[in-house]
Amino acid sequence: MIRNPVPWPDGARCAVCFTFDMDAESILKLAHPQRAHSMVSTASMLRYGPDVAVPRILDSYRHYGIRQTFFVPAWCAERYPRAVEAMIHEGHEVSAHGYVHEHPNELSDEDERRWLQRSLSALRAVSGEPAAGWRAPLYNFSHRSAELLLEAGVQYDASLMGDDVPYLLHTPRGRLLELPSHWAMDDWPPFMHSIDLNFQMPIQSPAGAWSTWWDEFEAMWEFGGLWIPVWHPFLSGRLARWRMSHTMIGRMLDRGGVWFAPMRDIAAHIKRCIDDGSWSPRIESQPHGPE
Numbered sequence: 001m002i003r004n005p006v007p008w009p010d011g012a013r014c015a016v017c018f019t020f021d022m023d024a025e026s027i028l029k030l031a032h033p034q035r036a037h038s039m040v041s042t043a044s045m046l047r048y049g050p051d052v053a054v055p056r057i058l059d060s061y062r063h064y065g066i067r068q069t070f071f072v073p074a075w076c077a078e079r080y081p082r083a084v085e086a087m088i089h090e091g092h093e094v095s096a097h098g099y100v101h102e103h104p105n106e107l108s109d110e111d112e113r114r115w116l117q118r119s120l121s122a123l124r125a126v127s128g129e130p131a132a133g134w135r136a137p138l139y140n141f142s143h144r145s146a147e148l149l150l151e152a153g154v155q156y157d158a159s160l161m162g163d164d165v166p167y168l169l170h171t172p173r174g175r176l177l178e179l180p181s182h183w184a185m186d187d188w189p190p191f192m193h194s195i196d197l198n199f200q201m202p203i204q205s206p207a208g209a210w211s212t213w214w215d216e217f218e219a220m221w222e223f224g225g226l227w228i229p230v231w232h233p234f235l236s237g238r239l240a241r242w243r244m245s246h247t248m249i250g251r252m253l254d255r256g257g258v259w260f261a262p263m264r265d266i267a268a269h270i271k272r273c274i275d276d277g278s279w280s281p282r283i284e285s286q287p288h289g290p291e
């Protein structure tokens with residue numbers, strides 16, 4: 001069903017990377033610049049991410065011996081350096097996710113470039129290494145983003161939804177690797193509910209949410225795809241939800257044929273496959289011209 005399934009390492013059936021976007025209070029600060037400081041309960045919900053959930057998530061990854069990827073707004077890295085240092089110390093990837101979760105497609109040309117550069121340099125100052133990848137806050141990738149990311153030396157993007165397997169964004173400046181996901185893999189629809197953040201959903205049980213994610217996993221496993229959940233520590237790192245995810249990681253490992261890797265390793269593998277001719281990606285022009 002996938003026209004160009006990827007030859008994953010060691011004959012694996014699919015690649016898996018749990019990606020956590022550690023947004024913490026950046027989203028509250030962005031939505032309510034004047035009032036965020038007085039929205040104490042919502043702030044506490046968001047701070048649960050770096051303070052409680054990240055150590056828990058790292059414990060599970062250590063238990064199973066897997067390394068994964070965190071996308072962190074640089075403002076959050078500056079505010080929660082210990083969480084970022086723990087991710088790096090344990091061999092996980094920390095990649096970029098804006099400065100204070102600003103939306104690139106709502107910025108001017110000059111502002112998008114300036115905020116991208118600021119987010120990359122400020123994140124690097126905390127993590128100690130350049131970010132290999134980027135996810136646009138709230139998937140708000142602009143018509144300029146691919147070229148700006150190439151200009152900044154970013155290796156891959158993880159904001160788009162255009163395929164089941166990696167693909168290339170062709171721009172006048174060169175080609176950027178896209179590692180796609182989609183909304184069904186995001187934990188906001190099943191778990192997010194916040195009146196202050198204007199997002200109200202009927203909250204699902206962990207099993208209900210996992211039923212969708214497991215269906216996606218089965219399909220990717222069968223056809224050679226890429227399974228990338230887009231999760232948030234303050235949502236999926238909550239106790240009952242992460243307890244279930246801990247169990248499900250074990251189930252995936254027991255199934256076999258699953259390559260768990262940080263996004264930067266998946267990107268490096270894909271680039272090797274393209275270079276040695278063992279795999280050909282679909283190529284999409286970016287930006288798309290007028291219809």
Ligand SMILES: [Zn+2]
Nearest residue numbers: 021023137138
């Ligand atoms: Zn985010």
